[in-house]
Amino acid sequence: MRGISPDYAHCKTKILQVKLHHRIRRCATGALTRLGLARVSTLEGDTPKARAAYQDFLTVWKDADSEIPILKQAKAEYAKLQ
Numbered sequence: 065m066r067g068i069s070p071d072y073a074h075c076k077t078k079i080l081q082v083k084l085h086h087r088i089r090r091c092a093t094g095a096l097t098r099l100g101l102a103r104v105s106t107l108e109g110d111t112p113k114a115r116a117a118y119q120d121f122l123t124v125w126k127d128a129d130s131e132i133p134i135l136k137q138a139k140a141e142y143a144k145l146q
Contacts, residue, residue, distance in 0.1 A: 095124040099138055111145055118142040 102117035118138065125135050 095121050096134075098124075099134070102138075103141070106141070106145065115142075115145050118145065 098117045098121040102114045102121060105111075105114035105117060118141065121138055122142065125132075125138075128135055130136070
């Protein structure tokens with residue numbers, strides 16, 4: 065996500081927030097949307113929102129195989145926020 069302008073990141077956050085209201089939070093697509101929101105919120109410096117989005121993502125994926133690359137990456141990103 066390097067090279068994203070702050071304006072784009074802000075717009076992306078708003079788009080993701082609207083999408084979240086129209087999706088089921090516990091489906092796979094919704095979980096990936098939460099991960100995207102977490103990443104954009106991190107870029108914007110909104111740590112509480114990022115933390116909450118990562119927690120939602122990790123809750124949905126808690127029973128998944130721990131060797132899945134996207135899950136490993138999300139856990140590492142979340143650990144950096146702690």
